Amino acid sequence: MGKRILVHVCCGPCATSSIERLLSEGYEPVLFFSDSNIFPEEEFMKRYENLLIVARLNGLEVILDEWDHSRWLEAVKGHEEDREHGERCLICFRFNLARTAEKARELGIDEFTTTLTVSRFKPSAAIFRIGDDYPGFQEIDFKKKDGFNRSVMLSKELGLYRQDYCGCEFSLRDRR
Numbered sequence: 059m060g061k062r063i064l065v066h067v068c069c070g071p072c073a074t075s076s077i078e079r080l081l082s083e084g085y086e087p088v089l090f091f092s093d094s095n096i097f098p099e100e101e102f103m104k105r106y107e108n109l110l111i112v113a114r115l116n117g118l119e120v121i122l123d124e125w126d127h128s129r130w131l132e133a134v135k136g137h138e139e140d141r142e143h144g145e146r147c148l149i150c151f152r153f154n155l156a157r158t159a160e161k162a163r164e165l166g167i168d169e170f171t172t173t174l175t176v177s178r179f180k181p182s183a184a185i186f187r188i189g190d191d192y193p194g195f196q197e198i199d200f201k202k203k204d205g206f207n208r209s210v211m212l213s214k215e216l217g218l219y220r221q222d223y224c225g226c227e228f229s230l231r232d233r234r
């Protein structure tokens with residue numbers, strides 16, 4: 059048995075190469091779908107169901123957090139007009155990482171990390187700065203070792219749903 063690590067997962071596609079890497083590095087990942095930023099709720103469930111496909115293939119457990127979107131909206135209040143990659147996104151990262159840190163503590167898992175670093179559009183350094191505020195956070199840059207390209211390839215192989223907007227209603231608005 060490897061070392062248990064709680065993995066905040068943003069979606070199935072990002073989980074593919076991240077899980078592959080963690081398993082190859084001897085970890086025993088426990089997946090945590092905690093993404094109250096995703097809007098609407100149907101989209102949240104769609105991303106969760108795609109994660110379940112990846113988890114089942116790897117024989118892994120997924121813990122589903124509640125869709126606490128109203129609390130998330132409260133957290134980003136005043137930043138609705140921010141551009142993607144701005145302050146709102148940093149608050150959003152913190153929102154999900156704080157919940158993951160709390161869940162790791164509750165489960166007695168010493169280490170946690172996030173698949174957010176797979177994305178080419180999300181700066182790993184900023185995610186690490188936030189994660190480091192919480193005990194047990196592991197700075198794992200999943201876009202390294204060709205992680206992003208591999209996630210695209212594996213998602214296609216598995217026929218996973220790949221969303222075309224980041225997650226919140228503001229990113230959906232900006233995409234439109």
Ligand code: SF4
Nearest residue numbers: 147150224225226229
């Ligand atoms: S654009 Fe993405 S990272 Fe930024 S606030 Fe919205 S869901 Fe969060």
